[in-house]
Amino acid sequence: MLYLHDVWVNWFESEENGYQVARYHEWRKEDHIELLDQTPLLYINEGLFEYIENDLQEIPESLLDTIYKRSYSRKGQNRNVIEYACVVTNGIEALAFDTIGYTIPVRKSRLIPRQEQLIYDMIKSAKPQNFGFKAKHYKKEYHILSMSPEQVFGLTRREREIKHILMIALDQLKTSGNLEELRYWLTEWDPKLYPAIKYLDADQVWEKLYEGIRLGFNENHEEFCAKIVRGQPFLEKLWDAEKDYAKDTTQS
Numbered sequence: 001m002l003y004l005h006d007v008w009v010n011w012f013e014s015e016e017n018g019y020q021v022a023r024y025h026e027w028r029k030e031d032h033i034e035l036l037d038q039t040p041l042l043y044i045n046e047g048l049f050e051y052i053e054n055d056l057q058e059i060p061e062s063l064l065d066t067i068y069k070r071s072y073s074r075k076g077q078n079r080n081v082i083e084y085a086c087v088v089t090n091g092i093e094a095l096a097f098d099t100i101g102y103t104i105p106v107r108k109s110r111l112i113p114r115q116e117q118l119i120y121d122m123i124k125s126a127k128p129q130n131f132g133f134k135a136k137h138y139k140k141e142y143h144i145l146s147m148s149p150e151q152v153f154g155l156t157r158r159e160r161e162i163k164h165i166l167m168i169a170l171d172q173l174k175t176s177g178n179l180e181e182l183r184y185w186l187t188e189w190d191p192k193l194y195p196a197i198k199y200l201d202a203d204q205v206w207e208k209l210y211e212g213i214r215l216g217f218n219e220n221h222e223e224f225c226a227k228i229v230r231g232q233p234f235l236e237k238l239w240d241a242e243k244d245y246a247k248d249t250t251q252s
Contacts, residue, residue, distance in 0.1 A: 013106060021095070042063070043126045048135070067084055069082070091120065094115075174206050
C-alpha cells in the first residue's frame with residue numbers, strides 16, 4: 001500500500017459537492033488546517049472518485065477495510081489514529097476524506113499543489129481500483145440545495161457561498177408559498193417584471209425568481225442576498241461571514 005506523510009488538510013464538513021471543497025488557492029487564513037502524519041493513498045477509477053468527491057453516500061466496504069486505522073493525525077507531540085481516512089486520486093485530481101467514524105466521507109479536503117504532484121509521481125506504475133463499486137447503479141441527483149456544477153462554474157469560493165445562501169432563502173420562500181411575499185421579492189430582483197407579476201400565481205412567481213438567480217453571479221445576486229437574509233439569524237450569520245471576508249480581503 002502507498003502512504004503519504006505530512007499531509008496538510010483543510011476539512012470541509014458535510015459538503016456533498018466537490019466544488020464546495022475549496023482548492024488550495026482559495027484557502028483562508030481563518031480556515032482550520034490540520035496535519036495528517038500518515039495516510040494511505042489509493043488510486044481509484046473515475047466513477048468511484050466522482051462518487052466520493054460529489055456525494056455523501058456509503059463508501060464501499062472493501063475500501064473502508066483497506067484503510068481501517070491506517071491514518072494518523074498529529075497535534076503537537078500527540079499522534080492519534082483515525083478510523084477511516086485516506087487520500088484518493090483518479091490520476092488527474094486528488095482528495096482527502098475522513099468519515100469521522102461513519103461509513104460516508106463526512107469531511108473532505110483538497111491538497112497543496114506540491115503534495116498533489118507527489119501523488120501523481122507515486123501512482124505512475126499503478127493501476128486504478130474500483131473496490132467493487134458499480135458506477136452504472138449510481139446517478140448523482142442535483143436540487144436547489146445541491147446546485148449542479150454549471151450553476152457555480154467559474155465562481156470564487158465567496159461567490160459560491162453567497163449563491164448557496166440565496167438558494168437556502170429561495171427554498172424557504174417556496175416552502176412558505178406566500179404569494180405577496182414572493183411577488184415582493186421578484187420585484188426586488190427584477191423591477192421590470194412588476195406590471196406582469198399580478199397575473200402570476202405563487203408557483204409561477206417563484207419559478208421566475210429561481211430562473212433569474214439560478215445561473216451566473218453578479219452584483220445583483222450579492223445585493224439581493226443582503227436584502228433577503230435580513231431578519232433570518234441563521235442566514236444573516238452566513239452572510240456576515242462572507243461580507244466580513246470581503247472586507248478583510250479589500251483591506252489586505
